[in-house]
């Protein structure tokens with residue numbers, strides 16, 4: 001379980017701080033909604049470790065994550081338009097999910113590509129891939145990193161309707177199969193309805209069950 005308990009933060013000049021409390025379970029997608037500027041990205045940044053809370057707690061299965069820098073947190077982040085290295089092949093981009101010198105890198109990359117539905121395009125440059133394929137590459141890289149928590153910030157908004165449905169299904173399948181704790185920030189009602197087991201909304205700087 002990922003548990004936030006009155007995790008508190010104020011941006012410079014912000015009068016009333018955010019105080020986030022929520023729970024997110026493994027194998028499930030937990031959605032966060034709220035109007036523009038309500039603090040959704042701030043919440044993800046606190047979980048990822050890009051912002052340090054002033055008080056409150058953030059634990060994963062009872063382990064305190066607050067002292068850990070972002071690179072040591074068991075957290076992956078997937079954004080709207082994925083930050084792939086465009087000049088590298090799909091498989092090299094996926095391989096960035098492994099530490100240098102990891103055993104059986106080629107086999108593990110091939111397996112991750114297959115699981116993300118990219119078996120035949122491993123050699124293709126990222127710049128030649130469609131938006132949906134790029135999100136699959138990003139998911140394959142996430143698979144190799146094998147971190148427990150997956151943060152999704154508007155991950156489907158650059159995709160056409162059909163691709164969006166397919167990638168959504170893939171995210172749900174991977175979340176369930178790998179027991180990821182997936183947190184989804186999306187403006188799209190459709191995404192939330194299709195995916196979320198639990199929904200929260202940010203109201204007045206706090207999370208409410210939606």
Ligand SMILES: Nc1ncnc2c1ncn2[C@@H]1O[C@H](COP(=O)(O)OP(=O)(O)OP(=O)(O)O)[C@@H](O)[C@H]1O
Nearest residue numbers: 011012013014034035036037038039040041042043
């Ligand atoms: N570095 C910063 N310094 C000061 N204020 C900030 C900073 N980052 C964000 N804010 C403010 O904090 C509030 C919440 O921003 P945040 O990006 O978390 O909202 P959001 O819900 O993700 O919005 P959107 O849906 O538009 O992405 C906004 O009012 C924003 O202007």
